Amino acid sequence: MRYLLSLMLSEGVNKGRITLEKLVEVCCYNNARVFGIYPQKGTISVGSDADLVIIDLSKKEKLSEKTNHQLSDFCPYEGWEVKGCPLLTMVRGNIVAEDGKPTAQPGLGRYIPRLFKGGWNMSY
Numbered sequence: 001m002r003y004l005l006s007l008m009l010s011e012g013v014n015k016g017r018i019t020l021e022k023l024v025e026v027c028c029y030n031n032a033r034v035f036g037i038y039p040q041k042g043t044i045s046v047g048s049d050a051d052l053v054i055i056d057l058s059k060k061e062k063l064s065e066k067t068n069h070q071l072s073d074f075c076p077y078e079g080w081e082v083k084g085c086p087l088l089t090m091v092r093g094n095i096v097a098e099d100g101k102p103t104a105q106p107g108l109g110r111y112i113p114r115l116f117k118g119g120w121n122m123s124y
Contacts, residue, residue, distance in 0.1 A: 003063055003077055005053065009084025014057060036114035050093035059085040061100070069102055 008027065012018035018026075032042025039048050060083050061067075065075040089097040096104035 003068070003075070003082075005055070006061060006063070006082045006085050007077065007080075009055060009057060010082035014083050037112050040112060050090060052088075052090045053086050054088040055084065056087050057084045059083070059087070061085050067100060069100075 005027070008018070008023050013020050013023055029038070029042045032038035032040075039045055041049055041051060044052070060081060063075055063077040063080045063082060065073060065078060068075050085100065086097070087099060088095060091104070091108065092110075094104065094108060096102065096108065
């Protein structure tokens with residue numbers, strides 16, 4: 001999951017296949033709506049959580065299992081060079097990752113109940 005944004009920036013935005021606005025819509029706004037957690041998540045608005053990612057569209061990085069920081073000993077994108085990387089990630093105003101390295105302390109996560117009952121809410 002760590003490399004999703006870098007891959008979308010590199011292969012999508014930087015290659016002109018998708019706009020940055022569309023990337024935010026697809027990766028943030030739409031998911032928050034589908035999972036019933038909008039407007040707490042998926043938007044920058046008064047009363048919403050301060051979840052932000054600061055990116056550098058020109059920063060290059062080589063993807064590797066050594067920099068993946070997950071409980072996995074492989075990376076399906078091993079050796080790929082991407083252009084466009086997250087520099088800083090914030091959840092509810094707390095810095096949780098910086099320069100590709102996790103910085104959050106255990107216990108920062110929080111359960112968010114869905115705002116609808118029953119199956120998937122696809123009406124957005």
